[in-house]
Amino acid sequence: MSEPFLSIRDLGRAFGGLKAVDGVSADIARGELVGLIGPNGAGKTTLFNLISGFTPPSSGEVHFKGRRIDGLKPDEIARAGIGRTFQNLRIFPNMSVFDNVSVGAIGAERIGMLSAFTGRRGVSERISQRGLAALQAVKLIDDAEELAANISYGKRKYLEIARALAMQPDLLILDEPAAGLNETETKALADFIASLHADGMTIILVEHDMKLVMSICRRIIVLASGRKIADGTPAEVKADPAVLEAYLGGDDA
């Protein structure tokens, strides 16, 4: 049996006395689209930060493509092939849309200072291609030269995803991509994420919008108080008494 694509083993993180993530384990196969849900404060974003290296874990291990990645720096994990977006939109506002996206490709290509003098051949050409392809994928090509601060909120959401796509990651983790979008926009985003998945991208999706998660994910992991309380198909999760308890029995449901 070969090593799973992404393997989270007994992962934990405590902030002082608070166990934000407490012994979570999960294996994710290449090509899966997994939803990660849970009430507020369940530890979803912390789990994302543990996987992407922004927060070092207090215990447990993360293996990605057969390599242990917990303890690596965020940029090393990104170059290992994990692209992410942030919960509260984090684009580069004073750069053009294309330049924003180019940064994803630049990181993945690991360019050095000398690349500034080699003209538009080689690595610079590849970065341009990657950037344009990512912009085409999210249909922002017409806004390429626009300042990122000047495009609409909905477009910025796609810009952030495009920037991660320009890294050509093997695993994409999206932290609440639908936050702040209206119903029509959310529906369009769901279709877009589903199309990325159909093209073979492995995706983990944290989302509050239950309808979005239930409609496109075939597997859902539920966290509550830092622990994994359910892992299964949408139907299984919906029927799980522990999930109902977490969502309806809690004080913030």
Add this chain to the structure above:
Amino acid sequence: MSVSDPGRGRSLLWTALLLIVVFAVVPALLASAGRSYLYQVANLIMIFSLLSVSMHLVTGVAGLLQLGHAAFYGVGAYCAALLATHFKLSIGITLPAAGLAAGLVAFLVALPTMRLVSIYFAVATLGIGQMLYVVMLNWVPVTKGPNGILLFGGLQFLGFDLSKPAPAYFFVATVVSVSIYVLHRLSHSYYGNALRALREDDQCADAMGIDTARLKLESFTVSGFFAGVAGALWAHTAGYISPADFNFNVSILILSMVVLGGLGSLPGAIVGAVLLIGLPELLREFKAGDYRNIIIGLVLFGAILFLPKGLIGETSALDLVRRQFGRGRSIPGHEGGVGWK
């Protein structure tokens, strides 16, 4: 690719125009005026253009608030002056040596400080700038302390004597143009985009796989190198250096040039240098005397108040300062408003 480099034709035109001004129009004007003092002013403007463009790379593009740039300028100047006076070396050797010495000092400074974020980095550069200044002031056996160093050799390059005002001007103009071209390529490339990402949101740049620590180290070292080159030019053209040329006021003057021109804009950094060196000299001509500092202060104040992004900048100075204090906080000020949130 048009998207990656919009306006390439226009920028070529500007470059040609600038070169004509620097290598033909200005020398013609200087020759017709025939005063060596004006050549000195022209050299000073070019030297400060290089200082301001080298700070532009680290502060305007990479977003690291550098408050000790004059110290690296000083390291270069002292290195060149000491090599020239003790070993009779010409500028063909002292110039690269000064760049390497300042670059090395910048590298050593950056090694422990690159992990510092935001305002702590700025304070560290301030402290190191002051330390280097104090060394220049008090290491009397080597630097001759506050008396400074006189250079008698004049400006020799590859056996040619460039000590006369016009040849010296062309030498400075050539070195500064080449240096600024290198800095231009660094800031207007994908490498420059990586530095900009660092300025905009360094954590986010991390998530894109950008090695932010390495970029900080590299940009700081390169910036120090060119400050050192500027120092060698100053030492050889002025013929006399003293610690007062490299104190905190000078760091702030260079920062003012970058801010006035507009953070992130290389032409802005040059415009800032031309204005902040040229304007006082112009006012001196008009016998404005002591009022000139007040006028410069008002220009700066007005620039920050009415031109939040400087004359032609990419990002506003207040945004930069806000980012220094509020790490990870989102920046709401893109509407162009002024104020603390």
